[in-house]
Amino acid sequence: MLEISDLAARVAGKEILNGVNLKVNAGEVHAIMGPNGSGKSTLAQVLAGREDYEVTRGTATFEGRDLLAMPAEERARAGLFLGFQYPVEIPGVNNVYLLKAALNAKRKAAGEPEVDAYEFLALIRQKMKFMQMSEAFLTRGVNEGFSGGEKKRNEVLQMLVLEPKLAILDETDSGLDIDALKVVSTGVNSLRDPKRAVVLVTHYQRLLDYVVPDQVHVLSGGRIVKSGDKSLAHELEQRGYDWVMGTKVA
Amino acid sequence: MNAALRSFETQWRERVPDALQAVREQAMQRFLKLGLPSLRDETWRYTDLRSVAAQSFAAAACADGGATDGGATQSGAGLLLVDPSQAITLKLVNGCPLPDAEIPLINGLEINNIGDILKLDPKSVRRFFEPPSDADQRRWALLNTALFIDGLYLRITQSISTPIVILHVSSGESTQAAHPRLIIDAQPGASAVIIEHHVSQGESALLSNSNTHIALARDAQVEHYRIYSTGSGATHLDSLDIRQAKGSRCRQFTVALGGGLVRSSLEAQLQEPGANLDSYALLVGHQDRHVDCVNIVTHAAPDTSSRQTARAIASDVSRVIFNSKVIVNEGAKNADSKQSCRGLLLSPNAEIDTRPQLEIHADEVKCAHGATTGRLDPDMLFYLLSRGLDRDTAQSLLVYAFLADVLTGMSVTSARGAIENALISQLPDSQTLRKFR
Numbered sequence: 147m148l149e150i151s152d153l154a155a156r157v158a159g160k161e162i163l164n165g166v167n168l169k170v171n172a173g174e175v176h177a178i179m180g181p182n183g184s185g186k187s188t189l190a191q192v193l194a195g196r197e198d199y200e201v202t203r204g205t206a207t208f209e210g211r212d213l214l215a216m217p218a219e220e221r222a223r224a225g226l227f228l229g230f231q232y233p234v235e236i237p238g239v240n241n242v243y244l245l246k247a248a249l250n251a252k253r254k255a256a257g258e259p260e261v262d263a264y265e266f267l268a269l270i271r272q273k274m275k276f277m278q279m280s281e282a283f284l285t286r287g288v289n290e291g292f293s294g295g296e297k298k299r300n301e302v303l304q305m306l307v308l309e310p311k312l313a314i315l316d317e318t319d320s321g322l323d324i325d326a327l328k329v330v331s332t333g334v335n336s337l338r339d340p341k342r343a344v345v346l347v348t349h350y351q352r353l354l355d356y357v358v359p360d361q362v363h364v365l366s367g368g369r370i371v372k373s374g375d376k377s378l379a380h381e382l383e384q385r386g387y388d389w390v391m392g393t394k395v396a
Numbered sequence: 397m398n399a400a401l402r403s404f405e406t407q408w409r410e411r412v413p414d415a416l417q418a419v420r421e422q423a424m425q426r427f428l429k430l431g432l433p434s435l436r437d438e439t440w441r442y443t444d445l446r447s448v449a450a451q452s453f454a455a456a457a458c459a460d461g462g463a464t465d466g467g468a469t470q471s472g473a474g475l476l477l478v479d480p481s482q483a484i485t486l487k488l489v490n491g492c493p494l495p496d497a498e499i500p501l502i503n504g505l506e507i508n509n510i511g512d513i514l515k516l517d518p519k520s521v522r523r524f525f526e527p528p529s530d531a532d533q534r535r536w537a538l539l540n541t542a543l544f545i546d547g548l549y550l551r552i553t554q555s556i557s558t559p560i561v562i563l564h565v566s567s568g569e570s571t572q573a574a575h576p577r578l579i580i581d582a583q584p585g586a587s588a589v590i591i592e593h594h595v596s597q598g599e600s601a602l603l604s605n606s607n608t609h610i611a612l613a614r615d616a617q618v619e620h621y622r623i624y625s626t627g628s629g630a631t632h633l634d635s636l637d638i639r640q641a642k643g644s645r646c647r648q649f650t651v652a653l654g655g656g657l658v659r660s661s662l663e664a665q666l667q668e669p670g671a672n673l674d675s676y677a678l679l680v681g682h683q684d685r686h687v688d689c690v691n692i693v694t695h696a697a698p699d700t701s702s703r704q705t706a707r708a709i710a711s712d713v714s715r716v717i718f719n720s721k722v723i724v725n726e727g728a729k730n731a732d733s734k735q736s737c738r739g740l741l742l743s744p745n746a747e748i749d750t751r752p753q754l755e756i757h758a759d760e761v762k763c764a765h766g767a768t769t770g771r772l773d774p775d776m777l778f779y780l781l782s783r784g785l786d787r788d789t790a791q792s793l794l795v796y797a798f799l800a801d802v803l804t805g806m807s808v809t810s811a812r813g814a815i816e817n818a819l820i821s822q823l824p825d826s827q828t829l830r831k832f833r
Contacts, residue, residue, distance in 0.1 A: 151452065194782050222784035238797025244783060247793075251784035287797070288779075304783065336585045 147172045147343045148193075148312055153204035154368070158227070162188040164368030168342050171310070173340040177354055177379060178347045179366035181387040186347045187231055189365065190316040194228035195221050196275030200373070208312065219300065226312035229269075229301040231347075232329040235289040241300070244288050245270060245307055252308060271305045287298050294321040302305035302333040313337065314345045319353035351383040364390045397708040401431060403452040406574075408542055414516035416541075419525045423731035424542035430535050431504055431690050439533045439547060442717040443659055448603065448631060456567070456574035457601055458492035469775045476561055477593055477623065477811040487563045489597075491576030491606070492546045504554025505585065510577055511546040521549060522577045524818040532690055534661055538608040539637040540575040544730035547577030550584040552616075559589040559808050561766055566604045566626060568596035581642075591621040594632065594654075600654075601629035603655045607654065609637045612644035612671075619807060625818065628683065632657070635770055638664035640671035641702075648675040649806060650810055652687045652716075653818050662691045666700035673786040678802045678815075681714025681746055682822040691720040695731035695761075706737040708769075708801050710746035711824060721753040724761050731761040739769030783790070 148170040162185045169329045170176050172334050180186050193206060196216030203391040204241040208226060215225065236244075251259045261269075274283060277299050298318050303311055317333065321326055334344060334357050346357060354362070354376060362378040364371045364387070372378065372390045382389070397405075409423050432449045433440040440574045484500050486493070486507065500507070513521050525541055548562065564576055580590055586735050592608065604626070612618055624633055632655045638646055652658050664673050693702045708716040722733045739748035752765040772794050779791035799819065806812040 196778055211417050218778065218781040218785055218788075219790075222782055228782050230779065230782075234773075234775045234777050236779065236797060237795070238800035239780075243793075244780070247785050247789065248783035251786065251789075255784070308783075328601050343596075 147180050148206070148208055148314055148345070150206045151204055151363040153192070153206055155226045156200050156202055157188060161202075162218065162368055163292050166365070166368070166370055168363065168370060170343045172311075172347060173359060174360045175344045175346065177362045178345060178365055178370075179349065179351075179362060179379065181391075182349070184365045185368040186349075187316055190231075190287075190314050190345075190347050191196070192230055193314055194226065196217060199243050215326060217322065219251070223252050225311035225312045227305050227308055229305060229313065229315035229378075231320070233289050233297040233301055235290050235292070237290045237304060239288050241286055241288050241305065242267075242270060242284055245304060246289045252366070260303060269307065273303055276306070277303045277333055279303060295323065296324045298322060298330060299326065305337065306333055311335070311341065312345070314347065316347045317349060318346075319348055319350065327353065351379040356378045367389055398432065399452045401428065403454070404539060407453075407455050411543070411817045413515045416522070419522070419797065420542045422612055423527060425539040426531065427535050427538040427542060428539075430532060433533070433535055435600060435700060437533060439690045439719055442715070443657070443686065451602060451621045452571065454571060455543070455545070455571040456490040456662070458490060477591055477814045478561055478767045478808065482810065483559045483561045483591075485561045485563060486548060487565065488548065488576055489565045489567055490566070490602070490604075502556060502558070504552060504556050505560070505588070506551040506553070508551070509546055509547045510544075510579065513549050521579065524581075524611065525755055530663060533637055533690075533819040534663065536605050536633040537637075537661075538660075540635065544575040544577040544607070546762040547579070549579045549581065550590070551581045551583065552585055553583045555769045556586075556588040559591055559811070562590065562592045562606075564592060564594045564606065565597050566594070566602045567600050568602035570601035570603070570631075573603040573605060576604065578606075578608040580608070580610040580618065580620070582610070582612045582618050584614040584616060585825050586613070586820035591620045591623065591808065591811060593621075594626050594634075595626040596630050600628070600631060601631070602708040602775070603631045605633045605634070607637075608773050610639070610646065612638070612640045612646055614641045614668075615643040615765035616641070617645045617754045620804060621649045621651065621806075621811065622660070623651045623653065623806075623815065624660070626687070628656050629653065630655045632664050633659045636660075636662045638673065640661070640664070640666050640668070640673065642668035643670040645672045647805070647807075648673065649678075649802070650675070650677045650689065651815055652679045652689070653822065655687075656685060658685070658687045660687070660689045662693075662769070664691075664702070666695050666697060666702065668697045669699040671697065671700045673702040674805070675702070675704045676802045676805055677708075677718060678799060678819070679705075679706065679716045679718060680796060680819060680822055681708070681710035681712075681716040681748075683712045683714060685714045686716040687715070689719065691707065691719070692723065693733065694723045694725060695728040695733065696725045698727065698729045698731070700728060701732040702734070704735045704737075705756070705801060705805075706750075708737070708739040708748050708750070708797055709742060709798070709823070710739070710748050711742040711822075713743070714744070714747045714748075715747045717749045719751045719753075721755065722763060722765070723755045724758045724763065726757040727824065729760045731758065731763070733761075733763045735765035735767075736763060737767040739767075741769065741771055741796065742795070792823070800829045
């Protein structure tokens with residue numbers, strides 16, 4: 147589904163990614179771990195199509211299509227979803243408006259009719275209940291005045307409504323208490339499916355107790371320096387990132 | 397002396413004296429002494445009036461037959477703010493009430509022509525013609541006092557639930573000038589919503605120098621709108637004075653949607669404790685429009701509060717200026733003021749200038765101010781794009797969100813809807829934006 151080869155990128159003139167190789171198949175959950183500043187968020191943003199992040203070499207394909215040639219909105223409509231580490235607040239743009247516009251953009255791209263307003267609201271209410279979100283969400287601006295945890299729940303809610311083929315979740319677990327972490331994990335697990343894939347970008351192993359990955363990768367210095375199964379996450383938790391730093395590309 | 401000044405002096409000499417002669421004389425002499433404002437004047441540094449100064453002006457005619465034939469050819473007529481059946485509509489042409497206009501009978505609302513009052517009971521309105529404290533910076537207000545021919549005096553004695561629409565039609569050539577005058581006198585405990593709507597007759601390029609005075613007595617409440625939607629050739633200079641007594645509340649909306657050169661000033665005085673002013677400006681620069689908005693709010697008594705919220709948008713080669721100043725007089729303790737101005741540039745050739753200022757002469761006050769101008773926030777834009785919205789939609793949505801703070805404050809929902817529509821038609825990607833109302 148996703149194939150990244152020798153991907154390098156810089157932000158504001160600084161090299162952040164330095165030859166990333168990664169292959170994610172449909173049905174798989176991959177975790178990308180690594181110390182702060184290793185390039186985890188940059189990788190997520192580059193894959194989602196952030197324009198001010200400059201790709202200097204390498205390729206990335208999504209279902210065989212050249213991902214890097216597609217603008218951000220086209221990637222989203224093709225089924226790629228980025229859960230932001232810091233979801234932005236947009237006062238004046240209603241949460242429901244955004245969700246509806248996003249869903250309709252995706253349906254339009256797939257040649258489907260726009261969603262019926264009544265059915266849409268019923269769908270949102272059902273997903274909100276699942277994510278244990280308050281009704282106030284319906285009337286507020288996008289992430290406006292939300293706590294950190296509410297913002298993360300909102301990211302997962304958007305993901306559940308849009309049902310992406312590939313979800314990249316950038317530190318969706320950070321800043322969550324244990325109850326919120328369980329809700330978010332249940333949300334992510336509900337999307338697991340042989341036709342979909344999930345990439346979890348995380349600093350801690352904690353999330354991986356709830357969303358069990360098929361593969362774990364360690365990103366350091368802009369490259370993947372070690373890959374393994376879920377036991378790698380436990381080992382990292384015990385031995386720290388120093389253990390893998392400086393290791394050759396796995 | 398430049399051509400404009402000479403022509404105004406000629407008009408002054410030719411007019412017939414009335415009961416306000418002494419006040420008018422004083423204003424005219426001061427105006428002639430100061431001359432037209434220039435870029436050297438503190439609040440005029442962004443607006444070049446040299447082309448106006450080089451022009452001779454004749455007095456614009458009062459209502460004529462052609463100007464009274466309804467709104468079919470009025471620019472901005474498409475912007476019908478409130479359904480006429482839902483409002484009390486009073487029409488002025490070049491500042492003059494129509495001679496055969498039917499005066500609606502509404503409990504709690506007295507509608508008089510200023511010309512009539514000056515003949516019958518000039519003392520009752522004299523206080524509304526005192527020069528403003530910053531007259532040196534607002535010389536056009538002095539000129540209005542000297543040369544206005546007629547206007548309306550509205551005395552509000554009760555709570556009036558129906559909005560009162562003052563339709564200002566300007567009609568004439570660029571070589572003519574009109575000086576419309578409106579007085580709103582809200583008596584103790586009275587309340588009203590007043591919408592001043594400025595439009596042009598056809599391609600009228602008349603210089604309009606309008607002046608409105610709002611007096612709020614104890615516990616009075618006024619929601620006032622002034623909406624500029626004159627044609628693109630029009631020059632419009634507009635002054636608003638607000639005087640507030642104890643416990644009065646004023647909500648004021650200034651919306652610039654039209655005109656070629658628009659200069660809009662507001663001078664408010666919170667004269668007694670508990671007076672509260674909430675002012676909003678929505679300034680839209682479009683094509684080569686020039687909008688210059690100056691607010692001066694004086695806290696002259698303790699426990700007074702004011703909020704100023706301005707949103708400026710500039711596209712094409714337009715220029716928008718928002719200058720605001722809060723003055724807290726000595727002894728006005730516990731004054732509470734907030735100035736917030738945000739500008740949004742939608743074109744590399746547009747310009748927005750903002751200048752919030754504070755002048756505090758008292759202790760124990762709370763004054764906040766902030767001004768930012770920029771392009772659309774790239775983080776917000778990326779967030780919307782990453783959800784699959786196309787770029788046009790995402791941008792339009794963010795522009796609309798930028799204006800939401802001002803729009804949502806408007807209590808007259810029909811006027812708000814009409815303003816939104818007119819606004820949208822002047823923004824890039826208006827078709828896209830319309831879907832997101």
